[in-house]
Amino acid sequence: MDRRTDKNAKSERASAKWSKLRRRIGWMTLLALISLACAGYLLLKYAPLPAGATMQSTRILDANGQTIASLKGGVNRPTAKLADISPWLIKATLAVEDRRFYEHAGVDWRGLARAAWVDLRHMAKEQGASTLTQQLARNLYLSHERTWTRKLKEAWYAGRLEQSFSKDEILELYLNQIYYGHGAYGAEAASRLYFNKPAKELTIAESALLAGIPKGPRYYSPHLNPKSSRARQRKVLQAMRETGQITKLQAERAARENVKVRALPEEEERAAPYFAEYVKKIAVERLGIDERLMNEGGLTIRTTLDLRVQRAAEAAVKKGLKGAAEELQTALIAVDPRNGYIKAMVGGRNFRVNQYNRVFASSRQPGSSFKPIVYAAALENRTITAATRFRSEPTLFYFDGARQIYRPSNYNGRYFHEEIGLRQAIAASDNIYAVHTIMQAGPENVIAMARKLGIASPLKAVPSLALGTFPVSPFEMAYAFSVFAGGGIRAEPIAITLVQDRRGKILYESHPRREQVLEPALAYVTTHLLKSVFERGGTARRVSKMLNRPVAGKSGTTDSDAWFVGYTPELTTAVWVGYDRGRSITSGEAHRAAPIFAQFTEEALTDTPPKGFPMPEGVVHAYIDPSSGLLASPACPGEGTVEVFLQGTEPARACGPLGPVVEPETRRSEQPNRHWWKKLRKWWRS
Template sequence: MAKGRGRMEPNFDVPEGRVRDRGELDLRLSRDDRAGTGERVGKRAGETTRAPAKTTARRSLKKSGRRRRSWLGRIVYGTVVLGLWAVIGIAGLIAYHASQLPPIDQLAVPKRPPNIAILASDGSLLANRGETGGRVVSIKELPPYLPRAFVAIEDRRFYQHFGVDPVGILRAIGQNLTRRGVAQGGSTLTQQLAKNLFLTPERSASRKIQEAILALWLEHKYSKDEILELYLNRVYFGAGAYGVEAAAQRYFGKPAKEVSLAQAAMLGGLVQAPSRLAPNRNLPAAQARAAQVLAAMQELGFVPAQDAKVALAQPARPANARGGGSANYVADLVMDVLDDYVGKFDTDITVQTTVDTSLQALAEKALTDELNAKGTRFNVGQGALVSMRPDGAIRALIGGRDYAQSQFNRATTAKRQPGSSFKPFVYLAAVEHGATPETVKDDAPIRIGNWAPENYSHRYDGPVTLRTALAHSLNTVAVRLGQEVGPKTVVQTAQRLGITSPLQANGSIALGTSEVTLLEMVGAYGAFANGGTGVIPYVVTSVKSAAGKVLYKRSENGLGRVIDANADGMMNAMMHETFASGTAKKADIPGWELAGKTGTTQDFRDAWFIGYSGTLVTGIWLGNDDGELTKKVTGGTLPAEIWKTYMTQALKGQNPVPLPGLNRWRKPPPETTASVASAAPSAPTDILGQIFGDPATPAPRQQAPSRRAPAKDDRNFVEKLFGIGE
């Protein structure tokens, strides 16, 4: 170092702007300290040039501008990121709920539960049974306005969306908020179908996601018309009706292919709230909803304005099914016996029955009209009726006063004491042991141990023929006959004719103290009407699959001959006298040979009447379900009146048919009655003596007032009122 120049100290002067707060040096590099920034390298080596102050200021402004734009960028960037995460989350949520469903390649529309269509003898529908309540119908069978009604009110963009309709959802939300226009749900028809087919009624976000997934699958798998057809056959319409066919039958009594525009609109409106809008429960609400459907159909151009106007002016109303509600008693009986004819089935089936809809309606009206008119006065709350051909084919069956109020079938299930209507089995046993209609028995007091049965009139007529005793329902004679042939024989005779209920073989069996059903009794009387062949009551003639395959066809069968033809003729002659001069004379129908028997149980608890022509056997029971006593109703009063009302119409227009063997054993003319009755060999007075070879020993004659006593005697008021006794 040269002398005199002194020592050179380092200079740490810091350019302006490089001093940090509190006097500290800022030794960090700036952009100007980096190569190619703050200084520019000259063309010649070692020459540098600092950027002008103006350029530095401009860069500073650009840097400031970039900072301001970064906030907007950050918002956009954040929104994009959040959107992506939302998409990922939704995809994950969908994937999770999709994983809870069966694999797509294994997914299939579940089979619809089979329907049982129960038809009358003429092929008309009596009722549907099964979980659905109606058969499957093709969309091609239906009038065009029927499926369009559902599209108009439930999913107007059905043919545009892909299973889920965002536009429809937004529109529904808007309408719900503003309460304007026709109310619509956010779910598409496809989503509703998916819910009905695969999901539970649970309301949750999870279920809605699965519903949407399944809707997309349905749209991929099926065409729009196929989806609509599936929907129409699966949707619930209330009252146990699933599918449009079941609903049309249930509410209008006709197949879906025959419904009018007004009826179609009502069906379309039902699915929103089946219980609240059912026309048989809330007709004003159902009609108001149907008007909304018609407005929507007109708005969309589905129906001409004039047609919509006519439908609005003539709104639909529910109709009563043919045969009334009582046809359901028949349907219940069919379901009870169906397992005996066909095994397990998984498709719709059709059951052909023997029931005549016109006779069913006549029977229902006769029974209900009588109970409505006189039930309260005589304290009778219930009744049942069975009418069948002599071969056992059931033509009408009423199991109670009102099926809607009580589904208990009193014709087939209720067991009640038949009273005197059981006596024909006692008399048949006697006839089979040698008695005839002119056999004489003593109408006198009788005692069996501590039991002393009495006649209804509390009087005794002394010696009477069996014909007269049965016609006037004399209890003492029936008990004597029962004791002579033996209670066990009486039981066996009744069972041979078709009585299947347990019977007690005791002395009182002659007066009908063992409980039986009305169906059993009418079936047993069928043997008297047909000449002696035992019958098994039946209601089903054939069963076919939906494709027409015969699954069952009834063959001729029965119990074979259970009554000798001669004995049957005698029974018909004796029971014919019931109409001619006995307890059923009020029920006689001029021009017809009729036979039958009345029945009344102790204390007037049950009243029966079973009578028949050569073509029809009909039985009536009246009483109270709880066993409460009636006000002295006998079989010859209200039951006989119902029987005559029904049978007069049922036999109208038919040619009278003679009863088997009646002419041979018809009551002799009055002038020959005494001689016939006194013929000892042909009219023994003691059957047990005849059986065991003992001489006939007439019972001591009981002095008693004549049965045809003066009008001032002490008969009870029922006998005075109707002129008959039981």
């Protein structure tokens, strides 16, 4: 009993000690929390706010370090009192950005919880939760990196702003600080830029349009993306109606109103303006760089463009369109097939007048410039070879189980009215031969080839696909042909190689990706055939004298589009000429694309020695009788011509009555010797 009593006593003493220790820890924790709360309150109440961020120029450089554009130029930041800003703009901004602005203390915890719940339900970031005060704090004091540290600082600065300024003062600061695109900061600058009027005179429709821009100044720009801008305007009007700022009738009238947006003022002429805009778009939309950081964060963006090559492109376009109608437009893009680097880009005749970049316009029918893709597909699956012959004459083609008929015709109704080979069909751009080929190869295989080459635009498996009736962009065509130029390797398109912040920290660095999508032999055979376009009887024979190096390519003409896509081992270029609204082009206008290509290519490569396309393994040459497509022999009239084949697809039989089967060792020769052939002919006849 004594032992048990002693044990209980000890246990009670230990329990008392632990209880006392817990109470002490509890009091200490409570004191610490109170101290932290007091410190936080004092900091929130009295700690000075830091100075606002200093704007620094962001530079876009070419591959050699030369400045293409400086994004600090043209900054427009006049200020206005809140009383001098249209109440409609204030209401529109609050409705779409921060409906509980006058209720929260800097951070809207209710809105934060609601946004988190919506994001959780949709398993994606559907709603933002930053208040106007938080946005102002971020713009004034912080970078735009997406970290928890930055978010905590943002919340603290927002609370500090709420302690230091009234709600109206914060709203005024916000409306004078926010970026509205095209160098305009603040409501006053934006109102004068877009509508040429002070901010106090903005209508409901104009206010809704402006209030929608800050969420994405590029994407919702009425100049760059008018459709998206109008859709965003309607969303703002709906938000104003939901919050009771306007009536249903006012919203409907504003949505119907034709808001006239002032043309952008002319800027100082700058190099590669279409490319600079493309780089900004890529940086913001693909690399995730905040647009404010892009415009004033002091970034250095190194690109693939070569300013010397760019100037050659601009000069060729200017000369090529000299004397043409003012509405006639053009696009040119040149890429290095070895690494996918964009070397030059011209998106139109005049960037000041129209910023629309036609390099990426996917509403242009490529016409006959699409045929090399058809022939590459047929060569790959061994459906045709350079010796395959089809008759060039008006022909009916049955498809879809013979339920439909296709009646193609040649340009200007010109036909050979005899059988022709692939090289002749390519040179003369014979449509009948191309449709015969797609019927043999299968439209599905042609689409598969287009996808391998990087063409993503919608295509349908019908015979007319062979004649380029489905729209693609010059960008797609340039990269598709670069696979032929690069020996079957498809290189990922690259415009930006490096992005650094103002301290030199690397934010992004490109890593070129290359993939072998075609056999090198197939790419070479296709290229060899496309060289005929510049030879006698070819559609580009008129510009062949302008070129002093091996070149391959293909022209294309439709009722409203003229193309030339061509390449050397170092440079692939797509040129388009036409009208924005699909207006028909004349014969003279259709012939402007090829000279632009030729002049540009020679000038761009002026410091590069001429270089042939290297022949890989798996390619053979053979003498072909042009009248039969068989191996030439002395038994047939006329001279044989040297033709190129994928190994194993060259003809096995010689021409003439019951021509003999020729062994591979006899008919193959990578370097045909005409002197040897003449001796053989003489021996045969004797």
